[in-house]
Amino acid sequence: MAEPITVLCADDHPLMRDGIAFALQQEPDIVLVAQAASGTDAVKAFRQHKPDITLMDLQMPEMDGIEAMSAILSEFPRARIIVLTTYSGDIQASRALKLGARGYLLKGMLRTDLAKTIREVHAGKRCIPQQVAQEIAIHLAVDNLSERELEVLRLVANGNSNKIIADLLGITEDTVKGHMRNVMAKLQANDRTHAVTIALKRGYLNT
Numbered sequence: 001m002a003e004p005i006t007v008l009c010a011d012d013h014p015l016m017r018d019g020i021a022f023a024l025q026q027e028p029d030i031v032l033v034a035q036a037a038s039g040t041d042a043v044k045a046f047r048q049h050k051p052d053i054t055l056m057d058l059q060m061p062e063m064d065g066i067e068a069m070s071a072i073l074s075e076f077p078r079a080r081i082i083v084l085t086t087y088s089g090d091i092q093a094s095r096a097l098k099l100g101a102r103g104y105l106l107k108g109m110l111r112t113d114l115a116k117t118i119r120e121v122h123a124g125k126r127c128i129p130q131q132v133a134q135e136i137a138i139h140l141a142v143d144n145l146s147e148r149e150l151e152v153l154r155l156v157a158n159g160n161s162n163k164i165i166a167d168l169l170g171i172t173e174d175t176v177k178g179h180m181r182n183v184m185a186k187l188q189a190n191d192r193t194h195a196v197t198i199a200l201k202r203g204y205l206n207t
Contacts, residue, residue, distance in 0.1 A: 010042035039063030
């Protein structure tokens with residue numbers, strides 16, 4: 001009989017970890033060998049257990065999932081990591097896939113797709129649901145935001161006026177407005193408030 005697939009689950013929500021643990025108990029060929037509640041713990045647990053598959057939440061304290069992934073893959077380039085996230089087009093998930101994540105699971109899909117995704121990734125496949133791939137493609141434009149555009153967007157999100165932003169950055173108000181026009185076009189936002197709402201929801205301002 002083949003060795004079971006070993007899994008590490010990294011998520012800062014105990015209920016999520018419990019749900020995944022329960023689900024995997026029902027699978028005879030998959031065994032949960034470790035859990036982690038932060039990115040730092042995830043890296044430590046990976047070093048200790050060297051699991052076949054790592055389920056990695058992207059929003060965690062101390063060290064987020066992107067940083068933890070980067071640390072693991074730099075040390076263990078063959079690690080197979082499946083991203084866990086709430087939003088299908090989260091920019092952090094897009095970056096995780098660029099870093100080398102092998103699969104992508106929306107938390108709402110765990111009940112139906114968890115075991116299947118683990119098996120497919122373990123078999124060497126990339127596992128990204130079609131609707132997720134489409135969402136990511138739509139939102140990849142944010143990676144084309146310049147550092148200055150992100151800087152302006154963060155200052156707008158903090159409630160600053162164009163004049164204050166201009167003073168803080170040492171640029172003209174017209175330049176600030178130009179940056180925001182570019183940001184709104186790339187995010188397909190209707191106005192400044194909409195741009196900030198999209199950016200917060202998609203995780204653009206958490207990076």
